[in-house]
Amino acid sequence: MKQEMKSLAQRFAKAAGVALALFMSAQSVTAAEPVKVGFVYVGPTGDAGWTYSHDKARKYVEEQLGDKVKTTYVESVAEGADAERVIRQLAKSGNDLIFTTSFGYMNPTLKVAKQFPKVKFEHASGYKRAKNVGTYFDRIYEGRYLTGVIAGKMTKSNVIGYVGSFPIPEVVRGIDAFTQGLRSVNPKAVVKVVWVSSWYDPAKEREAAETLILQGADIINQHTDSPGPIQAAQAKGVYAFGYHSDMSLYGKDAHLTAATHNWGPVYLEKVKSVMDGSWTSTDFWGGLASGATALAPLNPAIPEDVVKLVEERKQAIIDGKLHPFQGPVKDQSGAVKVPAGEVMSDEDLLSLNWYVEGVEGELPK
Amino acid sequence: MDYDLIVNILYATVRTGTPLILVALGEMVCEKSGVLNLGQEGMMLMGAVIGFIAALETGNLWLGVTFAMAAGLMMSLLFGFIALNLSANQVATGLALTIFGTGLSAFVGSDYVGTPLVGIEPWHIPLLSDIPFVGRILFSHDPLVYLSFGLFVGVYLFLNRSHAGLALKAVGESPQSAKATGLPVFKIRYLAVMFGGAMAGLAGAYLSLAYTPLWAENMTAGRGWIALALVVFASWKAERVLLGAYLFGAFSIMHLVAQGLGFSVSPNLLAIMPYLATIVVLVLLSSDKARVKLYAPVSLGKPFHPAD
Numbered sequence: 001m002k003q004e005m006k007s008l009a010q011r012f013a014k015a016a017g018v019a020l021a022l023f024m025s026a027q028s029v030t031a032a033e034p035v036k037v038g039f040v041y042v043g044p045t046g047d048a049g050w051t052y053s054h055d056k057a058r059k060y061v062e063e064q065l066g067d068k069v070k071t072t073y074v075e076s077v078a079e080g081a082d083a084e085r086v087i088r089q090l091a092k093s094g095n096d097l098i099f100t101t102s103f104g105y106m107n108p109t110l111k112v113a114k115q116f117p118k119v120k121f122e123h124a125s126g127y128k129r130a131k132n133v134g135t136y137f138d139r140i141y142e143g144r145y146l147t148g149v150i151a152g153k154m155t156k157s158n159v160i161g162y163v164g165s166f167p168i169p170e171v172v173r174g175i176d177a178f179t180q181g182l183r184s185v186n187p188k189a190v191v192k193v194v195w196v197s198s199w200y201d202p203a204k205e206r207e208a209a210e211t212l213i214l215q216g217a218d219i220i221n222q223h224t225d226s227p228g229p230i231q232a233a234q235a236k237g238v239y240a241f242g243y244h245s246d247m248s249l250y251g252k253d254a255h256l257t258a259a260t261h262n263w264g265p266v267y268l269e270k271v272k273s274v275m276d277g278s279w280t281s282t283d284f285w286g287g288l289a290s291g292a293t294a295l296a297p298l299n300p301a302i303p304e305d306v307v308k309l310v311e312e313r314k315q316a317i318i319d320g321k322l323h324p325f326q327g328p329v330k331d332q333s334g335a336v337k338v339p340a341g342e343v344m345s346d347e348d349l350l351s352l353n354w355y356v357e358g359v360e361g362e363l364p365k
Numbered sequence: 366m367d368y369d370l371i372v373n374i375l376y377a378t379v380r381t382g383t384p385l386i387l388v389a390l391g392e393m394v395c396e397k398s399g400v401l402n403l404g405q406e407g408m409m410l411m412g413a414v415i416g417f418i419a420a421l422e423t424g425n426l427w428l429g430v431t432f433a434m435a436a437g438l439m440m441s442l443l444f445g446f447i448a449l450n451l452s453a454n455q456v457a458t459g460l461a462l463t464i465f466g467t468g469l470s471a472f473v474g475s476d477y478v479g480t481p482l483v484g485i486e487p488w489h490i491p492l493l494s495d496i497p498f499v500g501r502i503l504f505s506h507d508p509l510v511y512l513s514f515g516l517f518v519g520v521y522l523f524l525n526r527s528h529a530g531l532a533l534k535a536v537g538e539s540p541q542s543a544k545a546t547g548l549p550v551f552k553i554r555y556l557a558v559m560f561g562g563a564m565a566g567l568a569g570a571y572l573s574l575a576y577t578p579l580w581a582e583n584m585t586a587g588r589g590w591i592a593l594a595l596v597v598f599a600s601w602k603a604e605r606v607l608l609g610a611y612l613f614g615a616f617s618i619m620h621l622v623a624q625g626l627g628f629s630v631s632p633n634l635l636a637i638m639p640y641l642a643t644i645v646v647l648v649l650l651s652s653d654k655a656r657v658k659l660y661a662p663v664s665l666g667k668p669f670h671p672a673d
Contacts, residue, residue, distance in 0.1 A: 044471065044582055046478030076471060076582065161625075194624045197633065201586040202577035203384075204617070207377060211621040214373050226584075227479070228577045249481040250579070362629045 035097070035275050037061070038090035039073035040083065042102035049225050049244045050261075051075065054101045054124075056245070057263035064268050068275070079104025084111060091116040097274045099267065100124065109133060120279050122270055125170075127350075129281050136266060139287025141177035141349070142317055143259030143295055144221075145324035146310055147241045148181020150256055150298075151189070151219045153306045154239060158189040161212025163222040163229050165199045167364050169352045171223045174259075177324040178221055179358040185309070191359045192217060202228040213238055219256070230255055239299075246296035258296040265291045285346065289318045325349065330357040374618055375502045380576065382614030383506075383513045384409075384568040384585075389592040389599070389606045390520045391564025396596060397524065398557035399537035399664035403459025404444050405565050406589030407466020412437040412569025414474040417482065417580040426485050430509070430570045437566020438559055440466055445558045449551065452668035463589070471582045484578025485509060507575045509567075516564070521603040533557060537662030540669040550669060565589065598646050600660040613638075 039058055043051035058071050072095065077086045083105045090098050091112055097120045100109045106126040113121045113133045121133040129135055151160050160182060164171050179191050192215060194208045205228035209220045213236045220240040222229045227250035233240035234251030242248065242258030266284065273279040286292040295314075298307060316322035325344035328336050332355050338344050344352075355363050388405050395402050415436035420429025440462060448458045485507045494504040503514075524530040533553055535543040540550045568588070573580055591613060599605035616638055623630055 044475050044478045046475075048479040052479070075475075192625050194621050196621070198586065200581070200583070202579060202581055202584055203381070203572060204586065206577050207381060207618065208621050210373075210377065211618065211625055214370060215622070215625040226577070226581060227579060231577055231579075249479070361624065361627045364629050364631060 034068050034070040035065075035271060036095045037069060037071045037271055037274075038093075038095035038098040039071065040077050040086055040090065040098070040100045040102075040105060041073060041075040042077060042079065042104070043225075044075050045073075048227060048242075048247050048249065051101070053245050053261040054099070054263055057267045060264035061267050061271055065271065069271060077105075080108070084108035087112045087121075088115070091119045095119060097122065097271060097279075099270075120274055129283060131281055134270075134279075134281040134283070136270075136282075136284035136286075138261050138263070138266075138290075138292035139285060140259050140261065140293050141173050141324060142287040143293045144174045144178040145181035145317070146295055146314055147221060147257060147259055148178040148183075149185055149310055149313055150302060150306060151178070151221070151239075151241075152182040152184070152186035153309070154256065154302065155186065155189055155219050157216050157218040158186065159216040159218065160189060160191045161209060161215070161217030161220045162191050162193045163205055163208045163212070163220065163224055164193050164195045165224045166197065167195060167353075169350060172355070172363065173349055173352045174223050175359060176352060176356045179356050180324050180329070181313075183358045189358070193359060193361060195364060196224060198224070200225045202226040205229050206232045209233060209240070210236065227251075239301075242296060248296065248299075253299075253301070255296075256299045256302060260294050260296050262291055262294040287317070288314055289320075331355065332357055332359060370622070372498060372501050374615070374622055376505070377618045378611055378614040379502060379506065379510060380614070381618060382610040383510050384571045384576070384588055385592050385595060385610035385613060386513050386517060386607060387568035387571060388565045388589060389595045389610060390516060390603065391561035391568075392592055393596045393599070393601055393603065393606055394520060394524075394533070394564075395557045395561030396665055397537045397601060397662055398533050398554045399540060399662050399667065399669070400448065400554050400558055401455045401459065401666040402441065402444055402448070402462070402558060402561055403456060403593065404440065404462025404466065405561075405592055406585055406587070407463035407470075408437045408440040408562050408565035409466075409569040409572075409585045409589045410470040410583070411440050411466045411473075412566030413573035413584055414470040414477070414569075414580055416566070416570035417573040417578075418474065418477055420574055421477065421480060421482055426574055429574050430567065433570030433574075434563040434566040437562040437564070437569065439562070441558050441562020441565075444562070445555050448668070449554055449558070452670055455666050455668065467583065474580045474582070477580045478582065479579065482574075482578045485575040509571045509575050512567075513571075517603060517607050524603060534662070537664060540664055554669070568592075594640055594642075597661075598642055600646065601662065 041051040045055040046052050061069060062071055074086050077083050079102060087100060087108055099122045101124045103125045106123055106128055109121050109123045110128055110130055110133055113130055117132055123133060123135050125137045126135045162175055175193060182189050192212055194212055196204045196208050205224045205226050209229035209232035218238045220229050220233045222243050227247045230240050230242060230247050230251040233254035239256050240254045241256055245260050246258050248255035323343040327338040327340045327342045329338035331337050388409055392405055412433035416429045416433025419432035420426050444458055444462050447453045448455045487505055487507045490504040494500040532548050536548060536550050536553045544550045572584055595609045599609045620630055
């Protein structure tokens with residue numbers, strides 16, 4: 001990150017001479033005028049969760065750039081026709097760069113981008129790009145791998161419960177990465193998954209977590225959006241991991257840590273590249289190394305040696321010495337899917353649809 | 366399946382069924398008077414958000430519950446004005462109320478999303494909660510669950526054992542005849558609508574203050590609609606509403622438990638269960654004209670003018 005910043009600063013300095021001219025012509029931004037950035041959120045900004053993680057990054061950009069940037073956001077925008085209207089409105093009102101932060105905004109973003117070729121768009125979690133539409137996402141599975149390492153060391157029953165939303169590759173990737181981390185330190189531990197068929201149903205998520213606790217799980221992980229599972233863990237006196245953002249507010253004792261998105265540095269870089277005219281449509285998928293994925297503060301209940309181990313593993317992932325899916329990776333039947341000495345390709349990660357060894361039950365198809 | 370698991374499944378069933386019972390009992394009384402209010406989901410959401418804010422700001426959970434019921438009541442008054450005073454189409458009005466309540470609750474609660482709150486704690490009834498098996502399942506819940514038991518008994522007695530309940534049913538069957546016998550049709554319908562609103566508000570409070578103490582947009586997640594289906598499924602009988610709500614609750618818990626045990630059930634199949642059951646019941650009911658007369662309030666959804 002530091003390195004990147006430095007090179008960015010150098011690039012910035014180099015470009016400074018040219019930049020002004022560029023601003024005048026192509027960018028329709030002048031040095032005196034702040035760069036205008038719009039954000040479209042799928043939920044309310046709140047105090048936790050997916051949208052909160054994006055809004056935190058928006059505030060970070062404002063802090064870093066001060067009056068050189070002017071941000072606008074629209075929250076709780078439903079995916080579909082509403083989204084298109086909001087994105088168009090933001091493009092019309094002179095925003096230079098627009099972040100659309102939900103998977104379902106993909107097509108509306110592309111549609112509006114066609115009509116506003118001068119405006120730059122960045123779409124989170126999508127796979128379609130255009131000349132003025134880039135995509136970005138974080139490797140949250142790297143964070144989940146680390147939570148798996150913690151779980152492996154902290155579990156007494158060797159059963160971990162996992163509350164899932166829908167069996168899509170993104171969620172399966174998280175379950176598998178978590179299990180890889182878990183089994184790397186505790187080959188006896190298994191993961192039980194319960195699907196709630198919803199991204200957001202606090203009551204049902206809580207019920208699913210309680211069911212898992214009932215069936216012997218002493219640590220709960222989740223790939224749903226509400227703190228329901230954390231509340232359940234707190235009430236039952238077991239541990240849990242948050243998701244998206246720090247959820248310790250909902251269960252101070254239960255919350256071990258959370259796999260979180262840290263979009264701040266990503267957004268800052270994108271905004272700066274628009275300012276200096278170097279923005280191009282890219283497909284960003286960064287994890288711990290880029291700072292886009294991070295762990296929330298660790299619960300003091302985690303022993304010193306485990307904290308150290310997590311730090312070591314984290315550094316190894318950052319240095320490229322460790323990959324959550326480095327061979328041999330076996331599936332549930334014990335068949336080797338990734339041979340020793342190799343790592344799973346990004347393409348395979350993005351379409352992952354099988355459980356690794358250590359996950360119990362069948363993946364619903 | 367061991368003993369503990371069965372006890373816990375039944376315990377969770379009661380808890381999951383509670384919000385459904387509360388909102389469905391209210392809607393059933395409302396429908397018995399001949400008024401169909403599809404605004405349950407919106408009223409529940411308003412109850413959930415107002416209850417949460419009131420509890421947080423006053424520091425008193427029971428004040429929160431009271432405010433939640435008042436919020437549901439206010440919403441139902443709005444419905445009453447449009448559907449009863451102005452004789453608008455009840456289906457359209459109810460749908461509008463749900464859309465309005467969903468949006469308004471999100472707006473009112475936007476500053477409270479994700480704020481933590483210590484919710485209503487379970488209260489183990491002395492002696493009763495020590496009874497093996499039954500004690501854990503029925504008498505180790507939070508007070509709102511006990512309230513739902515009491516409300517069920519109250520509604521049951523009201524409908525089956527009281528003059529007022531008879532009057533309510535008469536109004537629902539034939540407002541014209543009821544008016545001819547001197548019953549204040551309009552007033553009775555209004556009271557029924559208000560009761561439905563207060564109950565929906567209470568169901569919302571159960572979610573945001575006891576079950577998962579937090580406010581989140583749309584946290585009712587369709588339970589208002591399930592309750593509407595439940596009333597039809599129960600063919601407007603209180604004891605069947607209770608049974609049906611626990612059945613729905615048991616279904617969703619069993620589905621989660623089965624997955625944990627390694628059975629994989631299609632989650633989508635389960636989601637359609639309540640509605641499928643309702644459609645089946647409707648088909649069965651409507652297959653016989655005489656039986657329709659027995660169950661559904663005859664004037665359900667038909668506006669009635671005081672001048673009629």
